[in-house]
Amino acid sequence: MESIINPIVYERADPWVYRHSDGYYYFTGSVPGYQSIELRRGKSLNDLRDGDTKTIWQAHESGNQSQLIWAPEIHFIDGKWYIYFAASNDEEVRDRTRHHRMFVLENTSEDPFTGTWEEKGQVVTAFESFSLDATTFQHQGKLYYVWAQLDPIVPGNSNLYLSEMSNPWTLTGKQILLSIPEYDWEKIGFMVNEGPAVIKRNGKIFITYSGSATDENYAMGLLWADENENLLDPYAWHKSAEPVFASSEKNHQYGPGHNSFTVLPTGEDVLVYHARPKKNDFADPLNNPDRHARAQVFTWNEAGFPVFGEPIADELGKE
Numbered sequence: 001m002e003s004i005i006n007p008i009v010y011e012r013a014d015p016w017v018y019r020h021s022d023g024y025y026y027f028t029g030s031v032p033g034y035q036s037i038e039l040r041r042g043k044s045l046n047d048l049r050d051g052d053t054k055t056i057w058q059a060h061e062s063g064n065q066s067q068l069i070w071a072p073e074i075h076f077i078d079g080k081w082y083i084y085f086a087a088s089n090d091e092e093v094r095d096r097t098r099h100h101r102m103f104v105l106e107n108t109s110e111d112p113f114t115g116t117w118e119e120k121g122q123v124v125t126a127f128e129s130f131s132l133d134a135t136t137f138q139h140q141g142k143l144y145y146v147w148a149q150l151d152p153i154v155p156g157n158s159n160l161y162l163s164e165m166s167n168p169w170t171l172t173g174k175q176i177l178l179s180i181p182e183y184d185w186e187k188i189g190f191m192v193n194e195g196p197a198v199i200k201r202n203g204k205i206f207i208t209y210s211g212s213a214t215d216e217n218y219a220m221g222l223l224w225a226d227e228n229e230n231l232l233d234p235y236a237w238h239k240s241a242e243p244v245f246a247s248s249e250k251n252h253q254y255g256p257g258h259n260s261f262t263v264l265p266t267g268e269d270v271l272v273y274h275a276r277p278k279k280n281d282f283a284d285p286l287n288n289p290d291r292h293a294r295a296q297v298f299t300w301n302e303a304g305f306p307v308f309g310e311p312i313a314d315e316l317g318k319e
Contacts, residue, residue: 004270006314007292008048009040013214013274014071014133014195015293017045017262025262026112028072028083029274032289035059037072037085037105039112045262045270045295056117057083057105064089064101064122071133071195071258074112075168077143081107082168083117086132099130102147104169120169125149130158133258136168137198139205144231145171146178146207148194156181156191160209160223162231176234179223181211185243186221189213193221195258199269202304203227208244210257214291215280218255220245220273220308245273245308253311254279255291268297275311 009015012029019025027040027048036058042051060066065087072085083105090098102123109115123145125131131149138144143165148158154177163175181191195210207223222240229236247254259273274291282288294314299307 003315004295004297005046005049006294006296006312008045008272008295009293010049011289011291012293013291014258015272015274016071016073016260017048017270017272017295018074018076018260019262020076023265026074027293028074029293030070030072034068034070037069037083039074039083041113048293052113054113056112059087062089065103065119067091068100070100073135073260075136077136077138077168080168081109081112082120082136083107084123084134084136086134096129099150100132101128102131102134106168123147123169123171125161125163125171126175127151132158133194133196135196135198136165137200137205139200139227139231143168146196146198148192148196148209151177154180156187158192158194160193160196160207164232174232176232178207178234178237179209179221179239183211183221183241185217185219185246186211188217189215197260199261199306200227201269201306202300204304205231206306208259210259211243213285214255214257215285216247216254216276218257219243219247220257220259222306224305244306245271245311247275248310248312251311251313252277253294253313255285256294256311262295264297269300269306270295271298271308273311277314 015029024041042048068088086100104120105117129150134147159180160178163171166172225236253275256275
C-alpha cells in the first residue's frame, strides 16, 4: 500500500474527508483566521495537500455568519452537496447572544467545485445557545443530525445531541442528549464534548467525539448503539469511560481529535484527525495554527470495535 504522508494538510484543524463515487477525496477544515470555507480534492489522501483548492464561501461583513467560521464538513445527501459549519457574530464576546450557531450550504451541481453554494440558513435546535460541530448520517432510510451544544442547566461548555431531520437543514421530532462531559479526561481546561463523527460497522453505530480544551489534553471518546435499536432512545447508547485516542509523547503528536472517517480504495478504514507537533504554548490554543490534518489506517477487534492505536509520527502512515 502507498504510504500516507502526514500531515496530509498543514494548518487545517477539524479535518473532514469524504471519498466520493467519482474517485476524489473531498476535504474541508477550519482555515486559520476563521473567515472562509475552503474545499480541496485529490485522487489520494496525499494529493490533498497540493491538489485542487477553492474558497467556496466567505464570512459575511456583519451578523451571525461574520466571525469564527469553524469546522466545516462536506456531505453528499440524496444527490446534492451540503456543507455544515458553525459561525459567530462576534470575534471576542461569547455570551448568551454572541456565540456560535450552526448553518448549512447546499450545492445541486454534480461537481462541488462548480455550481452555486446556496445558504440554507441556521439549523434551529430546541433551545438557542452556543452550538457547533454538526455532522449527519443516514440509517434505515432516516437522516440524523449530531451536534455539540451548551445547555444552560448542564454544567460545562458543550454536550452532544441527536435528532432526526426532515431535510438536510431542518430538525424534526425530539432531540436527545447523547453525552455530557462526565469523566476526568473530558474536563481538562474546559468541560467539553464536541466534534462528533459517525461510522457504521459490525452491526453498530459508532460516534467518536472529542473532549477537554484544544491543547495537548484534547482526546477522543467513543459512543455506540446497536444498529437495530431506536437511536432516539438515550438508553440505546453506550459510552467508553476511557479515551480511545490521545496524545503520544513518543511520536510527538499532541491533542489529537475532531476526527472524521474515510476509506482507502482497497477498503481499509482511515481515521482523519488533527494534532499538534508540540504542546501548545499560546495563551489561547485556538489562536495557535499548528493543528495539522493527519490520517492513519485503523483496525477492528474481535468484538467489532475500532482499534485506533496512537497517533503515528509524521510520514509513517501506511495507505
